Amino acid sequence: MKTGQFRMRQCVVEGVEAVEADTAHSFGRHTHDQFGIGVIIRGAQTSASGRGPVEAGPGDMITVNPGEVHDGHPIGPEGRSWRMLYFDPGVIAQAVLDIGEGRPEDFVFSRPVMNDGDASRRLLPVYAAMTQMRETLAPETGFLQLVASLMDRQSVSRFVPPSINQAKALLDDDPAAATSLSDLAAASGLSRFQVVRGFSQATGMTPHAYLVQRRIGAVRRLIVKGASLADAAFASGFADQSHMTRAFVRAYGMTPGAYALAQN
Numbered sequence: 001m002k003t004g005q006f007r008m009r010q011c012v013v014e015g016v017e018a019v020e021a022d023t024a025h026s027f028g029r030h031t032h033d034q035f036g037i038g039v040i041i042r043g044a045q046t047s048a049s050g051r052g053p054v055e056a057g058p059g060d061m062i063t064v065n066p067g068e069v070h071d072g073h074p075i076g077p078e079g080r081s082w083r084m085l086y087f088d089p090g091v092i093a094q095a096v097l098d099i100g101e102g103r104p105e106d107f108v109f110s111r112p113v114m115n116d117g118d119a120s121r122r123l124l125p126v127y128a129a130m131t132q133m134r135e136t137l138a139p140e141t142g143f144l145q146l147v148a149s150l151m152d153r154q155s156v157s158r159f160v161p162p163s164i165n166q167a168k169a170l171l172d173d174d175p176a177a178a179t180s181l182s183d184l185a186a187a188s189g190l191s192r193f194q195v196v197r198g199f200s201q202a203t204g205m206t207p208h209a210y211l212v213q214r215r216i217g218a219v220r221r222l223i224v225k226g227a228s229l230a231d232a233a234f235a236s237g238f239a240d241q242s243h244m245t246r247a248f249v250r251a252y253g254m255t256p257g258a259y260a261l262a263q264n
Contacts, residue, residue, distance in 0.1 A: 006254045008262030009131045013139055015088035018131050023253060024079030027072040029205065030251035033217035034086040035109070036064040037146070039120045039127075043080030047072040049112040050204060056113045059120050063109035069204035070112075083127050095147045107151065122146050160202040163188040167195055167207065175214035176237030181207065211237075216251050219244055223260045232256065 009018040017034070022042070029048075044057040049070040056062050062082070064070055066089055074080050096107045114120075126146055129139035160168065167184040181192045184207055188195055199207045218236040223229070230241055238244040248256045 006252075006258070008254070008259065010133060010262070011085075011130045011139075012133050012136050013091070013130060013143070015091040016130055017086040018127060019084045019086065020081075021084075021253065022079065022081035024074045024077065025253050026074065027253065028250050029069055029071045029209070030216075031067050031069055031205075031210075031213040032064060032086065032251075033066050033214075033220070034088055035066060035092050036062075036084055036086050037109075037123060038062050038082050038084030039123050041081045041083060043078055044075040045072050045080050046075055047112070051110065051112045054113045057115075059115070059117055061114040061116075061119045061123055063112055063114075065108045067203075083124070085123075085127055085130060092147065095144055096151065098144060099148045099151065107147075109150065119149070122149065161198060163190055164195075164198045164202045167199060168203070168210070171207065171211050171214055175211060175218050176235060178237075179211070212247050213251065215244075216247055219248060219256060220252075220259065223256060224263055226263075229256050229260065 005022055007020045009020065011018050019038075038061070040056050040058055040060050040062065042058060044055060046053070046055045047070055049064070050068040054062075055075065062084075092107060122142070123146060126139060126142040129142055167188040167190075170179060170184060170187045181195060184195045184199075185192045188198075190198065196206060199205070199210065203210055205213070215236045215238060219232045219238075222232040222235060227235065229244070233241045233244040236244065238247070245255055245257075248254075248259070252259065
């Protein structure tokens with residue numbers, strides 16, 4: 001893979017995406033609506049996450065939780081390369097239910113980076129099995145074992161005050177809507193300034209930045225379902241396709257068109 005390249009690979013298990021990257025691209029603050037587990041193959045990066053600032057180098061496992069605000073910057077001009085698996089929350093929830101023998105448990109990754117070589121050695125075979133598109137037994141088995149090994153590292157996610165949760169719910173329920181700051185204030189019972197301050201403290205993003213991330217997540221899901229880029233932009237609340245593209249590239253490092261091609 002050439003430096004500066006992003007490649008999506010199809011996975012044999014539904015609800016799982018694989019991404020390979022070799023790049024010096026710097027990612028601004030963004031979120032995913034999926035769980036992410038990956039390994040740094042070459043180079044190193046520094047990033048801010050909802051669990052604190054971290055550095056990751058070759059062999060380190062990196063994780064991200066749904067909705068977690070994070071960024072990523074290469075250490076050195078050569079950039080870095082990684083392999084990532086992104087799991088829809090339902091896939092993780094079902095795995096946790098299976099592992100807990102029917103007992104539902106909340107699951108989040110508490111450590112944004114793990115530098116024990118054993119964790120990385122467990123992940124790479126799962127990545128290979130997921131992307132070989134042969135059969136599901138091997139990838140599902142390895143995936144369940146991996147999640148089970150990480151379950152003792154879970155933690156309580158960042159506390160969000162009920163008032164801010166009310167504002168978040170308004171954006172989550174309909175990201176395409178033209179929601180105003182006054183609407184969020186009315187929903188939360190706070191002043192507009194209190195909404196901005198409380199939202200930033202609880203989520204790490206302003207309400208507008210959070211809304212853009214929710215719209216990007218909606219675009220990604222629509223593309224997976226086969227929607228055209230123009231339809232995805234309109235249905236997700238973007239002013240136009242170019243606006244959608246700029247936001248998508250900032251978050252994922254690839255254009256919506258490249259993402260769509262990878263689904264075929």
